[in-house]
Amino acid sequence: MEIVLVVDDEPDIRTVVRSMLTAKGYTVVETGDPQQAIRMATQQAIHLLFVSVGRSVGQKRSQLLCRRRESGKIQRDAAQ
Numbered sequence: 001m002e003i004v005l006v007v008d009d010e011p012d013i014r015t016v017v018r019s020m021l022t023a024k025g026y027t028v029v030e031t032g033d034p035q036q037a038i039r040m041a042t043q044q045a046i047h048l049l050f051v052s053v054g055r056s057v058g059q060k061r062s063q064l065l066c067r068r069r070e071s072g073k074i075q076r077d078a079a080q
Contacts, residue, residue, distance in 0.1 A: 003045060006030040007037040008052040017050060 006017050009032045018028045029044065031037050041049070 001025070001027050002047040003027045003029060004048045004050055005037060005041055005044075005046045006050045007034065008032060008050075010052075013052070021050075 004021050004026045006014050006021075006028055007030070008014050008017070011032065014030045014032065018030060021028045026048075029040060029046075031040060037051075040046070
């Protein structure tokens with residue numbers, strides 16, 4: 001089963017995204033904390049990152065994606 005990591009500082013947005021993705025059969029893990037997201041992404045096999053582009057989470061987005069690339073698990077990031 002594919003695992004999606006949802007990172008957004010708004011709990012309501014995470015809830016909506018989780019509902020939509022679980023309805024499609026995905027396993028969803030989530031956090032509103034960018035540092036926690038980095039830890040989660042390095043400790044689990046994450047297949048897709050759903051990352052907020054808002055100010056508080058978005059500033060850490062590059063760090064999160066770079067860590068995933070270093071692990072060899074991200075081939076390409078359209079946001080860059």
